[in-house]
Amino acid sequence: MDDSAISVLIGVIICILVAALRPDVPAARNPEWYWMMKLDRDEPVAMVIGGDSRVYRGIDPTTIGERLGESVFNAGFSSAKYRREYLAYLRRLVSEDPGAIVIGLSPFSFGSREMTGFEQAVEMNRRRRLPIRMIRAFDQIPRGFAAIDPGVLLGRDPVMPSDEDYRQVFHDSGWVESDRPDAHQVDAWKTSIRKVADDYPTDPAQIDELMAAVAEWHAEGIEVFAFTTPVEEEILRFELDLFDISLESTRARFEAAGGVWLDLDSESDLRWYDVSHLDGDSAQRFSLRLAEAILASRLTAGASLE
């Protein structure tokens, strides 16, 4: 074997060893594959959390699972709406008895947008050329060869990449840990959400569809919880007004259908990096509150049964 072949062999062996032995790099996932695998998840969970980007970026299921002692999955998708297909997807994920479904509600959860992140993932899944098992296997390989973030070499957070723009870590739990520098622009957010409200106003039929699903799940013995996705109070009031949603009436209907509404604290110790979405640390703090609220609710329900 000549010198050049030996050199290449040495290089390749070192690369494979580093790729195999280094810790996982969740930040280096292929985003397209991530959403397809999320859709095609076949592992049963005790609790699934549904919702839009405020859920998939703002809820850490691992924190909840550790507090409750059960398996939890974040089934949030970008701009997800509670239409039949998405509701069926949430139901399919809960396979343990009795199981629980947690609904994260934003003022725009009932907007009329047709093609959301969920529908896009369905479309990508339909058009994919590789079987999902192969995608799952291949998903591991490139991450091992991901570039080492120089921020890590400089002593910074080894998990969150130091990309100068969006920082996203795609966890297996369905949570996309996120952060973004200099993105907190209230006026810009209000302008963009105004446009969304104009283009995709609230569709009352979706509220009916959700409540019917809640009643059906409750009848099956599944615990159904709901909470308002965390956002600053001023922004929440602004959005509720824009989308013409009454939290009180939504809550009343939800509870009448058999669901449990959780009141959660969106206080000042939370940080929204772009007005709408929680950063990683805040997401974990809020997730712990969600877990505590579920626990408290179960204790109350247990006490009332006695």
Place this chain on the structure above:
Amino acid sequence: MIFNSIPFLVFLAVFMAVWPHVRRHDRPRVAFIALASAVFYGWWDWRFLLLIAGSGAIDFLAALQIRRDPRRRKLYLWTSVVANLGSLGFFKYLVFATDQLRWLLDLPATQWQWTDSLVLPVGISFYTFQSMSYTIDVYRGRLRPTRDPLLFFAYLSMFPQLVAGPIVRAADLLPQLRTPGGFDRDSRMDGLTLMTWGFFKKMVIADNLAPFVNEMFAASNHSQNALLWWLASVSFAIQIFADFSGYSDIARGIARWMGYRFPENFQQPYVSTSLREFWGRWHISLSTWFRDYLYIPLGGSRRSAMRNGINLLMTMTVSGLWHGANWTFIAWGGLHAGFMILERVLRLDRLQRHGAGAALGWGITMVAVLVGWVLFRAESIQQAGMIIRVMFTGNWSPADAWRSLDAHGSLGLLASAVATIIWWTGSRHPWMAWLRNRRPVRIVVVGTAIPLIVFLRGPGDVFIYFQF
């Protein structure tokens, strides 16, 4: 396909597996190079192949006719030049020209809107110049034209240097391609060493500096920190050198591996003590092309001082324009011409030969080069003007400067500093050269450089010179 991509690595692996078996036989060797190059180039867009084949056919036939029909040789030469410059002008400069005309004649923006859909074929600036040099050298009697179209296309389209140089003269490459080349253990190791060094420069140095440079030169950046802009200019200077010389080294490395030799395209340009010396060390294949086919035919330095200045200005302005259809490139060429004229007028070459004079010459040259790079990189003359003004009149707060330098930029600067120290040590200490030539040392160094490239690579950018 670009060099730093998985498809190219697969392509190269297949090429390297087949090459040893075809190289010994003339027709298969040449056909294989042409076929592989067609796959390489057509990967971007198969239509590009029609263009290179068409312009190549014109030059191939023109060169043959120059030899067969000497009375009309000038006609055939001009046919080749017009065809090459015509296609270059159409794809690369038509949009720029129509924009200037629209502005001059105050025409509506919708006039000639169809030009916005023109796609610039990758590498057109390089292969048209390479092809023209063939016809011109035949015309001048320096080269006999080949009668083998396959050999000619293998020369013209040879994939390592097709899209970003070096511009290889037919007199250098055609004789090599007629032979199997010196394919042996040493050529393979030399080639791999060059390739590895090229990938390191491109992927670890240039690609890590790119995000910081891009952020600095974004249109919305109006920083008034002079230190920061000098840092940005130095970073871009390192980035463009590492990017372009890295590509050249990869190209030379592939050729060397095959058993052929491409000329060096860079020789430590940033040690130059004058701009004249800088142009003898930077993008040598292009600067010698302009010297041989434009500057000297215009009269070079053999005319009066005034005429020489004009020749220099014309050559450097055209050189600037070659890089891109924007006034910033023209201004960049003009700036370099201005400094070279000044050097000549003030006879600075006498000063720059001596110790302190050489240091002063180096300092002045680097300032000129760095200011020139601002022109080269800026989006517009206005932006360049703002930056250059701040570089000389802004504040020098170090805190702001270091805060803006991200982790990738720090790694890029660190990697370039380490590489410079290794090079500097190697050039001054014989024991380093001795160590470098030890077989086990070379094997281990190249082998460990590969994972360094894989795991320290930057966010990635297209090779800068691909856009030319």
